[in-house]
Amino acid sequence: MAKFTGVDFLDMDSLLSEEELLVRSSVREFVSEEVLPIIEHHNRAGTFPKELIPPVAELGLLGANIEGYDCAGLNNVAYGLIMQELERGDSGLRSFVSVQGALVMYPIYAFGSEAHREQWLPALAKGEKIGCFGLTEPDFGSNPGGMLTRARKDGNDWVLNGTKMWITNGSISDVAVIWAKNDEGEVEGFLVESDRKGFSSSDVEGKFSLRASVTSELYLEDVRIPEANRLPGCQGLKSALKCLSQARYGIAWGGIGAAMACYDEALRYSQTRIQFDKPIASFQLVQRKLVEMLNEITKAQFMTLQLGRLKDANKVRPAQISLAKRNNVAMALDIAREARDVLGANGICDEYQSGRHMCNLESVKTYEGTHDIHTLIIGHAITGIPAYE
């Protein structure tokens, strides 16, 4: 396969720093050399590419925008470019890195004690420990505030009971960030080590999406943890949503990466596939498809770069992140479907990537706030009227 050189129709590179370009090129090479050669095999087998954890950690991709604690301390644009390049490989791999960094390391960094940070962040950055984030439950997805999981205070301990569903990295985790309601009905965050008595998990089977990622159900049956395992800086559900903002920001960039992979594949294919004695790229209908793809990718790039600059200036609002997550994942899914179409019958086989991206993106559209929930968040922001219930 020809080397991937990115999509940059309007010279966005001229707006990136030397450091941001270097980060992107390191991750791009890593994905081309080490992810793409093995990803179809894992996707077909439904296995997570564990062998990628050491090189991912060595490059510094876990918690890359965290300062200190053996983390790289990059700005948010460089972090976003990492997500873009990883998802150019596979949404499942990007999900692994997002969860570890934005949903596990970030809450430990932002809401944990100094002891939590020192105990967990370097080990999580080195990939020696894996984490997961347990918010969703079987009966509470878009509405996590209704969660049933409970944390009962018992002396100096907490006793947790409940079930978490659709948890990325669940069964391969050493530590779970679990969100549960206390006796007063307020949401608290806890660090639950997976070897605690009463903690168990099982994997979701039969997925047609994110097959190279682990998705699990977590069961907490009278899991006893000390008060020291509570994240002291949490302020209710709002803190859980802050984690989601971090992750959604990365997903917005990730969508661009998946879209680029599909566009690149469709473009190359259309230039070599001959029908009616010509490359199919010579037909107007095919050109239009390619142009629409490029058009949407280019718009998403500039919107998301601006989002990153706002985040770096500490000026980003959650509804702005919703705008980019909503737009970029939907456009990536549309592009994946259209690319699949350009590939004809070949598009339904996993020798080509577009079908895999298409299936993966169905999950990405749903998790971290479904497309429609983001519509409601943005609607709320512009009208001042909440329309969730």
Next chain:
Amino acid sequence: MNFVVCIKRVPDTEARIKIAADGKSIDPTGVQFIPSPYDEFAIEAALLQKEKAGAGEVIAVCLGPAEASGELRKCLAMGADRAIHLKDAHAHRDPASTAAILAKAIGDLSPRMVFFGKSSADHGNSQVGVQVAERLGLPSVSEIVTLEVEGDTAKAHREIEGGVEIVSTSIPAVFTAQKGLNKPRKASLKGIMAAKKKTIEELAYDEAPEGLEIVSLDPPPERQAGRIVGEGADAVPELVRLLREEAKVI
């Protein structure tokens, strides 16, 4: 103890090259640039030698346009300690004057080992490394695929037609790297962050391009359409005949 590596900024080998209006240079619009791929083996070799020696500095040197600071920054991110940028206002420079400028800058560093790629991915003259060695009065070994150092002696393997040549030389010496010498490391994010604090020193020089001039650049001829000579075993004799008589490849 200095380990010097020279790198060149070249168009990405995947880039679609268009010839500029002057007919003798390439149009850089939309072209991504990279350190010449063979130079990456040279960088890795320099880093490995410094690590093995447990002392000294890796110094990356580039004669190239202002934008080549990006390629030097990459060397720093991979682990080079500092860099020297010889800014070149000329779009093209012939190998002899390139070597003269580099030799002067490198000579001042009293290097223990100097590494180059075996040739650059753009013009591919394969001259600069050996010319620099000559100017510095150092031995040079080109296109090495292995390198071992014991004391002040280096042993290198070179791939030659039909075999391997094993060469031994005293060091200081100059080496040019062939593919396979090592696996160049990727710049880690920490390396990239650390590189921000390292210096790229700009050195002045005066040496006009001389001698060689590019008269014109022509794109390679369009590839001819293929031809199917027949199907199955029956087609084999005709295929063999054509390969022998027309294509003259067997």
